[in-house]
Amino acid sequence: MGSRKHVFRRLAVAVSCGVLAAAGGVAGTGPVAAAPAPADQSAQLELMTRLHTLTAAEGLRGFAGSAFDPDGRTVRVYWAGDQPSTLRTFASRLRSGVTLSVVSVPYNQEQIVARARALIKTAKLRGIPIGAVSSTSDLRGLHADVEPSATAEQRAELRRLGATEITEAGAMVPLARYSDSAPFWGGAVIERPGPVSGSFAHCSTGFAARTSSGTVGMLTAEHCGANRDWTTPTVLGLSSVPVGRSNAGHATTDSMLITNRSYSAFLYRGDWSSGTGRQITSRSGPSIDQKVCAGGGMSGEVCNATVHRINVVGPNGAGPGYFARTSSSSVPLAGQGDSGGPGFAVAVSNGNITALGIVSSAYLTDRATSCTGGTSNPWNNSVPARECFYNVHFINVTAIEAALGVSVMTIS
Structure with missing residues (x-):
């Protein structure tokens, strides 16, 4: 069932942003051509x-x-x-x-991920500018990305090290709704002080989760800042609201848990200004050719995306996860400030939400010329040099649950 939470609207924010954390689920807004009806999966x-x-x-x-x-x-x-x-x-x-x-x-998921991490480690030791590594589409080999500067000799060396397929891609970069209140939902903007006085780092909330001891918290990306106090952004003179404090996190799955406040198994649906949401009904892993959505706080919800690679390990070792993308003729999937935001699937038959992952990073070569919503989205104007991307790396919620010892909360 749907739910409405706030009367606040997402309005222009006066923010001095020297830092932006990883991007996560980006939602669509603004004058965009109607997308074809999604296949019923x-x-x-x-x-x-x-x-x-x-x-x-x-x-x-x-x-x-x-x-x-x-x-x-x-x-x-x-x-x-x-x-x-x-x-x-x-x-x-x-x-x-x-x-x-x-x-x-020949290999199960754990073995594929171990082989991908070993390939990345060896390639870096040999000076090869490697990007993400995943399974090939038939899951029988490894697909490796390299930066355009990689030489023919380095590409040949990658094949000798076990890469079945090699493609070019630029360097990967991490990607930080803003008037949320307790109990906090997924897909909201959160902030913490940045390294420069007066600056802020922004990320997005992902999914509410429960620890084995019963503590309820909110997932987001570890690269956003472990062991930090997080609040809602200060907007139009409104006072920020404490969202909680992040734990030490888990770098390998780029995930951490924010606790000390109340959190709900809901996530925001709709554009950056939406005050409505829907409950999470299940959690699962991603499948190739699955239709998926992202819901970062700054971009809002974008659902015209397809999973095209699974068992992905990023160049910094983060994973396993999946790559999902929208077409370059569509809206970008996520942008800076969306890091930690939810990646999910929506059942066409009943609208139920399945949690799949959280936003971690994106390739610079998949950069869009503008972010979702254009000038109508004030985050695109308030955050200096905000960038958005068509192809985004998400970390699997199943891997995050195992790493942090938590279970993503669902409501039947």
């Missing part, structure tokens, strides 16, 4: 949500990744090693019209 999304729950509950180790076929009724699951009887039973009991196709691959 509701049945596929439900299947994968159930499968991720099963693999976690049973401790199954062979899962490598998944992909959605365009028919809307078939999911390909890549599995390393023998298929357990639990998986075969699960496949045999699927509801009519939904098909699970299991494809055998």
